[in-house]
Amino acid sequence: MPISSAVQRYDQLILDLDGCVWVGDEPLPGAVDAIEALRDAGRGVAFATNDSRHAVEDHVRKLWSIGLQASIADVVTAGAAMQHLLAETRPGRTVFVIGGDSLHRHVADAGCRVLNGTDLASRAEVVVTGHSERLTYDDLRNASLAARRGADILATSRDATLPMPDGLWPGTGAILAAVEVGSEREGQIVGKPEPQLFYTALDRLGEGRTLVVGDRLDSDVAAAAKAGLDSALVLTGGTNREQAEAAKDPRPTMIAASLAELVLGNG
Ligand SMILES: [Mg+2]
DSSP states (O other), X not given: OOXXXXXXXXXXXXXXXXXXXXXXXXXXXXXXXXXHHHHHTTOEEEEEESOOSSOHHXXXXXXXXXXXXXXXXXXXXXXXXXXXXXXXXOTXXXXXXXXXXXXXXXXXXTXXXXXXXXXXXXXXXXXXXXXXXXXXXXXXXXXXXXXXXTOEEXXXXXXXXXXXXXEEEEOHHHHHHHHHHHHTOOOEEOSTTSSHHHHHHHXXXXXXXXXXXXXXXXXXXXXXXXXXXXXXXXXXXXXXXXHHHHOOSSOOSEXXXXXXXXXXXXX
């Protein structure tokens, strides 16, 4: 299938997953065809998601399950972006981590030393915060003490809530807020709406004209603007056409009903 003139002028695309490629476990209509058409046309495709609760491997498996070939290098989570940032700016540093197994692995893979479980935890040089379902007061105490001693606080996101079948659970932002209040310090965010996730995707894709596609103004479009990238807002997730057309700052470069319409056109 040929790709539309709207995307023809880009060398590569960074695609949001939830609300753009799939919703929950269901692929959005035409999304798989659109991505295959982009690849057939020689366009680079990377997937970028704020979700750091699931490992990169889980997202790769889910992409295969909807019929798309994908490798670990194709998927950038906030955890992977954290690894990239740490490896580039803080290699060899000591880190106290609040987060799941996957985030612990990303920090170690960045070449940092994880101090969790040691007597030195509260003296870590960096505090890394993600989503944790096993958060304890000890974690908050170690993170806060380390931050008061000068450690930078790096967090995967500031998302206040986590949508679950029985309602909104406290998100990573709620945990980060506890660390920030306890230490009277402010954290730096790696996930959208900050640009690091896209910097990591660009590091994988290489140079070229790049289009970001996502369903949210306050995360995808905002992060694209901060990274200096064009963006396409799709209406298959968190934003309706009225909101999309009223958007001023940030404003998407283009608006499309869906990824399929953007890439394959209406015909
Ligand atoms: Mg989304």
